[in-house]
Amino acid sequence: MRPTALQVTFCPDPDPSEPGVLVWWGPPDPAEAARRRGLPEGAPGRLRCVVPEDDRLTVTHLPVRLVPLDQGLPALTSLAVGRQSSDSLRAWRTAGLIAMGHRDGSQLDRLAELLPPAANPISRDGETVWRPGPLLRTFLRDTHRTFARPHGRPDRLREVPAAAPAEVRVSATLRPYQLEGVGWLRAIAAARTGGVLADDMGLGKTLQTIALLAGRPGDRPHLVVCPTSVVGNWARELHRFAPGLPVVRHHGTDRATGGAFPAGSVVVTSYSLLLRDITMLADQDWDVAVMDEAQQIKNHTSQTAKAARRIPAAVRLALTGTPVENRLTELWSIMDYTNPGLLGTTKAFAKRFAEPVEQRGDTGAAGRLRELVAPYLLRRLKADVATDLPAKQESIVACSLTSEQASLYRTAVSRAWDTGFGAGIERHGRILKLLTELKQICNHPAQHLKQDGPLRGRSGKLDRATEMLAEAVSEGAQSLVFTQYRVMGELLARHLAERLALPEVPFLHGGVRQPDRDVMVARFQNGDDPPPILIVSLKAGGTGLNLTAASHVLHYDRWWNPAVEDQATDRAHRIGQDKPVDVYKLVTGGTLEERIADLLERKRSIAEAITGTGEDWITRLDDAELRKLVLLSEAEVAE
Template sequence: MVWWGGGSDLVEAVRKHGLPDGAPGRLRLAVPTQDGDGFTVDRFPVRLVPLTQAAPALAALRVDKHTSDSLRAWRAAAILALSQPDPGKLAELAEMMPAAAHALCRDEASLWPADTLVSAFAHATRATYMSEKDTARELRDAQEELAPDARVEATLRPYQRRGLAWLRAVAAHHRGALLADDMGLGKTLQTIALLAERTSNRPHLVVCPTSVVGNWTREIARFAPDLPVVLHHGPSRREVARFPDGAVVVTSYNLLLRDIDLLSILDWDVVVLDEAQQIKNQASQTAKAARILPAQARVALTGTPVENRLGELWSIMDFVNPGILGSYSRFQKRFASPIESRADARVTERLRGIVQPFLLRRLKSEVAADLPAKQESTVACTLTSEQAKLYSAAVERAMNDGLGSGFERHGRVLKLLTELKQICNHPAQFLRQEHPLTGRSGKLARATEMLAEAVAEGAQSLVFTQYRVMGELLATHLAAELGLEKVPFLHGGVSQPGRDAMVAEFQSGDDPPPILIVSLKAGGTGLNLTAATHVLHYDRWWNPAVEDQATDRAHRIGQTKPVTVYKLVTGGTLEERISDLLERKRSLAESIVGTGEDWITNMDDKQLRQLIELSDVAVTE
């Protein structure tokens, strides 16, 4: 066993250790690691054999062809070349080897001595390293550029144009990007802008939590209506072979795992992982499935690239750019341990230097000048199968029984609307249950994901609901899921001194709660809650004026930061249709809907059914 540490004369380094030309043996090579320190030791075993046996096996690099210019690919190539001969493919090897090594392997009939093989490999890795350094510099520069235009029906803010310019550069180099902007800064829009301008004979793949599937299809239709979308979800999902070129295929993490044998045989153009913290556990089956998806470029989206341990960053970055941080065990020893145990500043800076070209993170505080005082967005949520069954049954039962006329009809329609809204919120609210809560509501799942991200970034959030029962369920669930001691709930049953104490604690307490749940009626007016920078309307009042009054608890005089407002709606249901109606006729909304839902009771049966009936695409699993 000998060691080569990257000496200046590579041939002499081998001979010096007593390995004769052409002799079999075992060698460990040190190759560059892209951290700016030149060649550093990163050892792995290979077996030296004659060229006629070893070189053709480099054709096995085809399994990793989209990262064939990366160090990981060359490491894999060396191991495969020297341990798994596959004769007859020297031409493919010549295609992949850098020019510096190409001349050394033109003659298939000759033997390749051990020292020459080592030299060729070292030249290849060194050439790759210099290429990687040039790429890294270009990507760092791209983070400061402004994309001149975007093929989306939206006006990108300056920081979003910089994000698009960087995504373009990353994709052009067939590399991977980790877009880690703060929640609410438009990671989805920037990604859609990238997909909309890619001209490819391959489809794109977006993998996201089930609760976000509907939101992706909605946002693509809104910002890039000419971009074809295929929903690979639900029991009737289409065959992989039928995905059209250039289309965006949207699926969930659950189905990525279930259908990995199908999804991994396609050559994707861009693979996007939304809420990429879903693969933070590098040993999970989901993370392993994501890493084997072939793609020209990869994009990971998350506002929380590191939640608890640096190993989470390794897992996401290894999907984005395989091998960039070495093996997991090597990363733990080289980076995670010194940073987490002793806050080693030098190691921290070295890690930052490696990932910085491929990671872009902007905080709201950094781009405040680019932001309006208040941003509003509608977030589409999906139904679980339980919700879909309850929803359809409620509609059919009411319509089959008949709604009557006059005052009786008015009451029955309002009762039906209440039932449908409660089902969209959570089956437990409709069924008067206290548990279980997890896994039964798409809206609850999406709210939990969004609030977890806000908590992780240190922001405070207001959550509005018009139902006391739902508020109590939310308080219980969020405390348990997010590891909070308590999530306070301000509602009409709280005494005035209790309300004052709750507000004071949220606004200026020593350890203020990151989330405050507020009953829409109890907290819609008269409160100053400017500590919050996120407002989430869990269910809709369907009167924009009432919702605006609630939002203004945070967006008012005294607020020094931009406020982001999210309105959750369940796709394929009356929530989505009424939301669309109000958005289209915002200026007339108050006159249309009055102060509540009475306007709906004036519809005839046909109009009502069109409004409330569940669409076929609402259930995605």
């Protein structure tokens, strides 16, 4: 009885000096079944296999697909296996992980005992049955030999040539580093594996990805999942750079609820709809699946990350300027989407990399991790490759507390210490509550007290921001103002419009409908009478938007993570900017804001060991360290 599930085995070469091949077989069309799983297609052939039949072992002559070892192994080891996977596929995936050093080699003998009959071939001369032990040892020998060759190592993905300008099918002139990125993406796609394009903000990850999509065969649709705020931007960029690609906006109440998407089309949807429509989206056979702003799937236990891993695609890509924001497990989660199994299980990853690097600063472990992910993660920094960008000048602007702010600040700190912080999750929550209170007090007493006003004269930070923005408006410059709080954004919009005699100061936040958001961005960028100030919620507008009309960026309140602030700043300082960009970070002197301004720059080391980003740290401080961080310095209070 012929198996219907996709089977895989390893066939040694008759010539011991040559590596063997991986073989997919079983269903009526094994090549199609393998392709749907994201596995490589090889040359057709026939092979004698030992297969179960009527509870006996028999020799059967079956059609197969022969795949060279160095082509098939990365796809096999990155394949996510589920309950529908055959025992032979599970067994050889485990063998591949052992061979590549991602599993304990001592498991090999146990695997030999459990190797199912369907995973055992007969030699090509048809005379000798390979028993499990020798077969697995030959597989390990061939794997190590193959991947020690220059052409067989995964590093070859970083040695591919740049794409030739004449071969790139987009309506744009790509910079040299972008052509290199397109060449790398094509190599990832040709290997039928996954990759993380982690270029610095503003270097054109979207354009490079569109160049890849535009050059694909077009026999299946592509999927792009992004934050709601950039669904419209993706659609516009696709129409602009690749007008020949059909675009389907899977968004809104009139979106498709069933059936297949057109072959060759690019389906753009949001993370919220990925969750809502996961059953339909996971049933589609995608060519390239792209997770934009992939920090959205950095928590591997989240429903969003689990949904992303369910999407079947020949090629999986993740785009993010911050593959690590807080902890190395975020990198694991993103890589587990693009290359399942590459970094092992979460427990193994924590023991092998996360704990040594984060807790002990182990540079050796960091180096090994960097080497492991390097073929599948491409990251270029703006300072290294985009030297033609105008200068970015960053400044810390000190502000004073008013007496009202100082009184509220002292009260909040005293109350927190009188109550205590507790331990565990309770401590974490209470520290975050205190930090939020203090930041809101530094912003404006009205925000902390939930008041509509009055606003003028009660906050040193608001007064300073008003002065700076008034100067920018008088110069005819446009400014972005970032705040993480919607309430503060609304207070700022009303106050600045009144004080600077402006018709309105628009505020882009998560509650703005997508069509209105698109109009707001277009008016600021290209309007006949653009508003001189655009207030942006850090979460709603800190990623994916092009706001190069601005030459001033003002961070009204500080984020706990420098990577998030850098993302927001790069809405203005990115490709297309033709003016110098001045970045101002408002800091209230004598408070936690001033001390965090110093600490933030010193807490980037863990993530920079791998990709050059920042990390979360503040709730891990003990009471003494926390007290030094938040205690008010009375000399900084304005009289």
